[in-house]
Amino acid sequence: MGTRVNEMRSAGLLALVALMMVGLGGCDLPKGDKTSPDYWSDLYLDMYADKLVVGPLEPGPGALPHPRAVLLITGVTIRTQWFDPIVARLQRDGFTPIVWEPPELLSYDLFQASEDLAAVVQKVLASTGQKHLDILAECTGGVIARYYLQSLGGDQHVSRLVTFVSPHNGIAKAPWAALIAGWPALYDLSPGSAFLEAVNGQPLPANVPVTSIYTCSDEYIQPWKTSLIPGANNIGLCDGKVGHFQTFYDPAIYALMHTALTQPSPNAEPEPSPAVEPPAPSVTDPVAAPVVPNAPVEAAPVSTPATPVASAAVAPDAPIPGSTDLGSSASPAAPVTVLTLPSPGAGRGCTTGRGQEPATGVAWVGALGLALLAVRRRGGARIPS
Numbered sequence: 515m516g517t518r519v520n521e522m523r524s525a526g527l528l529a530l531v532a533l534m535m536v537g538l539g540g541c542d543l544p545k546g547d548k549t550s551p552d553y554w555s556d557l558y559l560d561m562y563a564d565k566l567v568v569g570p571l572e573p574g575p576g577a578l579p580h581p582r583a584v585l586l587i588t589g590v591t592i593r594t595q596w597f598d599p600i601v602a603r604l605q606r607d608g609f610t611p612i613v614w615e616p617p618e619l620l621s622y623d624l625f626q627a628s629e630d631l632a633a634v635v636q637k638v639l640a641s642t643g644q645k646h647l648d649i650l651a652e653c654t655g656g657v658i659a660r661y662y663l664q665s666l667g668g669d670q671h672v673s674r675l676v677t678f679v680s681p682h683n684g685i686a687k688a689p690w691a692a693l694i695a696g697w698p699a700l701y702d703l704s705p706g707s708a709f710l711e712a713v714n715g716q717p718l719p720a721n722v723p724v725t726s727i728y729t730c731s732d733e734y735i736q737p738w739k740t741s742l743i744p745g746a747n748n749i750g751l752c753d754g755k756v757g758h759f760q761t762f763y764d765p766a767i768y769a770l771m772h773t774a775l776t777q778p779s780p781n782a783e784p785e786p787s788p789a790v791e792p793p794a795p796s797v798t799d800p801v802a803a804p805v806v807p808n809a810p811v812e813a814a815p816v817s818t819p820a821t822p823v824a825s826a827a828v829a830p831d832a833p834i835p836g837s838t839d840l841g842s843s844a845s846p847a848a849p850v851t852v853l854t855l856p857s858p859g860a861g862r863g864c865t866t867g868r869g870q871e872p873a874t875g876v877a878w879v880g881a882l883g884l885a886l887l888a889v890r891r892r893g894g895a896r897i898p899s
Contacts, residue, residue, distance in 0.1 A: 549695045551619040555591040558759070565763045566595060568602045572765050575772060578608030582783055583642045584775060585635065586613045589653030589680075590620045590699050599763040600650070600771070607772060609648075612638055620654055621697035624709045628658045632666050639671060646673040646781045650771060652761070653735070654699060656680030660724070660743070661713045669719035673781040676774040678727040678761050683740040684710045718745045721781055725749065725774035727767065729756040747774070 546553045559566075584604060586597050594613045604611040614634050616627050638647055649672055651659040656677025662668040663675055684705035692700035702709035718724050728741035730752035735741060742748050749770055761767050 551591045551621040551695075551697065555593055555619055558591065559593060559595060562596075562759050562762075565759070566598050568598050571602060571606055574603065574607045575769070576607070578776075581608055581610045582648070583610045583612055583638055583644055584648040584650055585638055586611055587631065587649065587651035587655030587659055588613070588615045588620065589651075589655045590697070592619065592652060592655075596652070596759075596762050600768060603765070603768050603772075609775070610642070616655070616658075620658075621695075621699045623698040624654070624658055624661070624702040625712075627699075628661045628666060631658055631662050632668065635662075635668065635671050644783055646671055646783055648672070648674045648676070648775050650676045650775065651678075651680065653679050653681070654703065656726070657682055657703075657710075657713060660718075661709070663719060663722060663724070664716040665712065669722050669781075672722050673779045673783065674723050674725075674775055674777065676725045676727065676771055677741075677743075678767075678771065679729065679732055679735050679741065679758055680726060681735045681740045682726065682743050683714065685735065685740065686737075718743065721779075723747070723774070723777050723779050725777075727751070727761070727770055727774075729758065729761065731755045732758045734758050749774075 544557070548554075586600065588594060588596065592615075594615045597611075597613050601611045601613065614631070616622075616630060620627060635647065639645065649659050656675075657680055659668070659675055659677065660680075660682060663672055681703060684707065685703050686705060688700045688703040688705075691697075692704065701707060704710075724743060724746040725748075726741050726743045726746050727749045728735065728738055728751065730738045730750055731754075732738060735758065738750065738752075751767065756764075756767075
């Protein structure tokens with residue numbers, strides 16, 4: 515019995531490695547626990563570290579007349595640093611970006627992650643004083659945001675939802691990776707799972723514009739039609755090759771995100787009314803003070819602008835800066851992180867050139883073939899349902 519279990523684990527491990535290596539383009543895998551989401555997070559972050567360095571930015575479309583919060587949500591194995599280029603552009607354009615990295619790099623139960631998201635939104639709203647916020651979510655972060663919007667009352671707190679490279683209808687290869695990793699999120703992303711049935715069993719709310727941005731040449735989210743949402747504005751990047759991770763740093767793709775985040779919405783925060791100056795008294799006004807020739811003019815008080823306070827990383831479990839008694843409804847392991855622009859992580863051992871766009875197409879077929887061959891040779895390990 516023990517031998518059989520070990521054979522199944524070996525088959526699953528090869529399947530997981532084969533599937534996750536699709537985007538590595540020949541990278542020599544460093545040592546470590548390949549069943550840990552941190553392992554893959556560090557590996558991919560190192561590969562793309564150079565692409566995530568924020569330098570001088572291109573001219574933007576113009577700043578918002580008044581700042582408003584947008585909540586950025588990371589996907590499975592994705593750390594906050596991936597959002598650095600998007601955070602920089604959002605700040606340039608007048609948004610107040612807040613990045614949430616879910617616990618366990620979003621590898622845990624997606625129903626629970628959606629509940630945690632609901633609590634995070636309440637914290638952000640309490641901190642900013644807004645009644646609604648926008649959400650920009652990557653990959654699986656977009657799927658839990660959609661469930662929150664449709665089934666947990668999120669449509670009462672969200673103005674706009676923009677997802678990118680999100681598998682709203684699941685990933686056919688997720689069960690193979692789940693064979694060994696055992697991440698609950700992989701089971702939830704398997705087509706036909708209870709979570710995906712719940713996500714796709716409800717219509718989009720009429721009061722929140724939803725946009726899904728995807729790429730037809732995505733190395734991981736295939737088939738690309740899994741990103742389509744009925745009733746949403748589905749934007750496909752299908753002219754040429756556009757990689758999965760390219761969506762984090764390509765300014766043209768950010769422009770699509772910005773357009774989606776600035777479209778009209780029934781839930782849009784009302785713009786503050788401009789202050790109305792009282793009319794100057796007329797010399798003929800009976801209550802106006804008499805004008806005395808050559809009288810000294812008293813200088814009007816000059817208000818000192820408040821010193822801007824840079825956003826700082828918030829320790830896990832810490833409330834958002836400026837908030838008061840946000841309550842404890844969120845999972846203790848669900849931190850809210852406010853970023854400025856932290857430096858990308860140091861290299862962690864992948865020998866492939868950084869920023870290399872992964873291979874697609876044939877690589878997927880080869881990886882899946884290796885996974886199937888591994889399982890078959892081990893006697894046919896059962897695919898989780």
